[in-house]
Structure formats: structure tokens, C-alpha cells
Amino acid sequence: MAHRVFNFSAGPAVLPVPVLEHAREHLLSLNQTGIGVLEHSHRGAAFTSVLQRTQDACRSLAGIPDDYDILFLQGGASSQFFMVPMNFLKPDQTADYLITGSWSKKALKEAARFGTARVACSSEDQDFNHIPAACDCDPASRYVHFTSNNTIYGTQFTTEPERPDGAFLVCDASSDIFSRPMDFSRYGLVYAGAQKNLGPSGVTLVVIRKDLVEQAERDLPTMLQYRTFAANDSLFNTPPTFGIYLMGLVLDWITELGGLSVMADRNANKAGVLYEYLDRSALFRGTAETHSRSLMNVTFVTGDADVDARFLEQAERAGLCGLKGHRSVGGMRASLYNAFPQEGVLRLVELMTDFERAGG
Numbered sequence: 378m379a380h381r382v383f384n385f386s387a388g389p390a391v392l393p394v395p396v397l398e399h400a401r402e403h404l405l406s407l408n409q410t411g412i413g414v415l416e417h418s419h420r421g422a423a424f425t426s427v428l429q430r431t432q433d434a435c436r437s438l439a440g441i442p443d444d445y446d447i448l449f450l451q452g453g454a455s456s457q458f459f460m461v462p463m464n465f466l467k468p469d470q471t472a473d474y475l476i477t478g479s480w481s482k483k484a485l486k487e488a489a490r491f492g493t494a495r496v497a498c499s500s501e502d503q504d505f506n507h508i509p510a511a512c513d514c515d516p517a518s519r520y521v522h523f524t525s526n527n528t529i530y531g532t533q534f535t536t537e538p539e540r541p542d543g544a545f546l547v548c549d550a551s552s553d554i555f556s557r558p559m560d561f562s563r564y565g566l567v568y569a570g571a572q573k574n575l576g577p578s579g580v581t582l583v584v585i586r587k588d589l590v591e592q593a594e595r596d597l598p599t600m601l602q603y604r605t606f607a608a609n610d611s612l613f614n615t616p617p618t619f620g621i622y623l624m625g626l627v628l629d630w631i632t633e634l635g636g637l638s639v640m641a642d643r644n645a646n647k648a649g650v651l652y653e654y655l656d657r658s659a660l661f662r663g664t665a666e667t668h669s670r671s672l673m674n675v676t677f678v679t680g681d682a683d684v685d686a687r688f689l690e691q692a693e694r695a696g697l698c699g700l701k702g703h704r705s706v707g708g709m710r711a712s713l714y715n716a717f718p719q720e721g722v723l724r725l726v727e728l729m730t731d732f733e734r735a736g737g
């Protein structure tokens with residue numbers, strides 16, 4: 378087998394080895410068709426069956442109700458920042474945004490182009506180290522947008538936020554989708570770039586309630602309307618075929634392991650080992666408040682940028698890669714998505730213990 382290190386990267390991120398091995402076979406010939414997965418027409422039977430299977434796997438794995446469409450789009454989660462308000466926020470309407478990190482700020486900025494984008498709560502004055510306990514939404518809000526897991530700051534919502542009666546909930550779940558069970562019936566729209574927990578970059582999963590697809594703005598370029606993709610089963614134009622294929626394999630892998638509650642347990646165990654060490658350590662400390670800690674991205678520092686740099690260098694040499702914190706915050710970040718193995722966390726804690734014992 379190829380030499381592999383422990384890849385703590387925040388995204389694109391580690392994928393399950395059995396999935397990659399399976400895909401390697403299919404690069405040359407998908408299901409004995411004699412044509413590789415990258416080479417199949419998106420209109421042919423082989424690929425349409427792949428797309429159907431990915432969609433079905435998604436629905437059954439996450440229990441997505443029948444009145445929701447499952448779409449595979451391009452443009453990344455960042456395009457959803459504008460596509461959501463473009464489709465749903467009229468100039469005289471208001472939407473509420475929960476500001477818990479850089480990604481929600483970017484989403485807010487795009488929404489302000491279309492209507493009134495309100496800050497319902499924010500933890501920016503404390504460097505986004507927690508999820509605000511309460512939010513103040515406009516009772517007439519069209520929708521409430523939040524980021525379920527803050528990839529850069531290492532915080533995560535444990536439950537859905539409140540929303541006014543007439544508003545629907547929109548969630549950017551890019552970095553924690555399918556890491557735990559999720560009740561989709563509570564949401565109007567959920568989106569996620571695939572490259573953290575679902576597959577390769579280039580495909581964005583959108584789960585949207587069908588009545589919202591109907592209500593969405595019609596006076597928009599065809600490619601920017603959700604209905605275009607809903608009406609054509611994500612096949613209006615050439616979809617990101619490889620990403621859809623690989624996402625299907627990742628979903629099958631999760632299903633075989635026992636589904637989303639098993640994933641949630643595994644993820645809680647992995648992050649738990651690291652947080653437990655951070656709480657004991659005299660050198661390293663976690664940056665997120667305890668009750669807001671993310672199970673996907675564990676952020677920590679020593680408090681001294683030179684010591685951080687030295688630690689990162691040792692980690693890299695020990696085959697623990699991608700631990701550098703986001704360029705905007707520094708320090709360290711261990712991304713422990715579904716596919717990240719428990720063994721890698723144990724190795725990291727071992728290295729941190731040794732580093733601390735050696736006096737940093």
C-alpha cells in the first residue's frame with residue numbers, strides 16, 4: 378500500500394482508505410463497463426445509476442424526508458452564501474444571521490446584497506471562542522442562517538437554534554454534515570461543500586424543502602435557481618460526476634459502519650481523547666469554551682507562537698500532518714472528520730505529551 382501519514386487537514390481532508398481503493402479500481406472501469414468513472418457520459422445509464430444511488434444513500438442514511446430535494450451543485454459552499462439570499466430574500470425582507478466565525482460573516486456579507494441581513498447574535502468580540510447562548514431574531518424574518526460547525530474556530534452547535542414561527546432554518550453544515558444524526562425536518566435548507574466530510578472538492582450537497590424550491594425567485598439566471606437542479610435531478614448541465622460518485626462511496630462506508638449514531642460515538646471518542654489531554658496539559662490549551670467545543674476541529678495553542686511552530690515541525694516529522702491552524706488564527710487545529718482514524722489521535726496525544734515533558 379502507498380505510504381500514508383495522519384492527515385489532520387481541515388479540507389480537502391482525509392478520506393476512508395477502502396473508499397479510495399474502490400475508486401482506484403473504478404478509475405479504469407466502472408462496474409465492468411470498460412469505461413472509467415471519470416469518462417462516463419452524465420446522461421448514460423452507468424452514471425445516472427451512480428447519481429441515483431448517491432441520492433438514495435443520502436436519503437436513507439440521514440433519514441431525509443420525501444418532501445426534500447437532494448441536489449448536487451458546483452461553486453462550493455461559498456456560492457450558497459449568495460444563492461440562498463438570491464433565491465429567498467427580497468429587497469424589502471429581512472434574514473437573520475448567527476455570526477459564529479469567518480464563514481458566517483462571509484454568508485452575511487453576501488445576503489446584504491439582496492435584502493436586510495441582520496446579525497441575530499455574534500461571538501466576534503470574544504474571538505469566536507463560543508456559540509452564543511441566545512439570539513435575537515426579527516419576528517418577521519424570512520430565514521435564520523447559521524454555521525453548525527465553525528471549522529476555523531473549533532466551535533459547534535449542539536442543537537438547532539430557535540427561529541421565529543414564519544422563518545425557515547438555513548444551515549451551512551460544510552464541516553460537520555453526517556458526523557452525527559441530524560433532523561432534516563427542522564430545516565428549510567442545508568448545504569455543505571463535500572471536501573470535509575463527504576468526498577472530494579467540486580461538489581456541494583444541498584438538501585432543500587420542496588415547497589421552498591417552488592417559492593424561490595424566478596427572475597434569475599437559470600443556473601442560479603434551485604428549481605433548475607430540482608426539476609432536472611441535478612442533471613440540467615454536466616454535474617460534478619466524480620464527486621457525486623465518490624460521495625456515494627463515502628455514504629456507503631458510513632452505512633456499513635452502522636450509520637450516523639455510530640459516527641457520532643466514534644467522533645465523540647476521538648475528540649474526547651484530545652480534549653481530555655488539553656484539559657490536563659500545562660503547556661497546551663484549547664481555544665474554544667468547553668460547552669462550545671467542536672468534535673470535528675479541535676483548536677489549541679501553547680500561547681507562544683515560536684513554541685507552536687516548533688511543535689508543528691516535530692509533528693510533521695512524526696507523520697502528523699496538516700495541524701497548522703487557519704492562517705487567520707494561528708496555533709494548531711486537529712481536524713477529526715469521520716474518516717480520521719482514532720489511532721492518529723492517540724499518536725498526536727503521545728507526541729504532545731512527549732513535547733510537553735521535554736519542556737516544549
Ligand SMILES: *Cc1c(COP(=O)(O)O)cnc(C)c1O
Nearest residue numbers: 453454455480528549551552570
Ligand atoms: C470550508 C467551508 C466553507 C467554504 O467551502 P467552499 O466549498 O470552499 O466554498 C464554508 N463554510 C464552512 C463551514 C466551511 O468549513
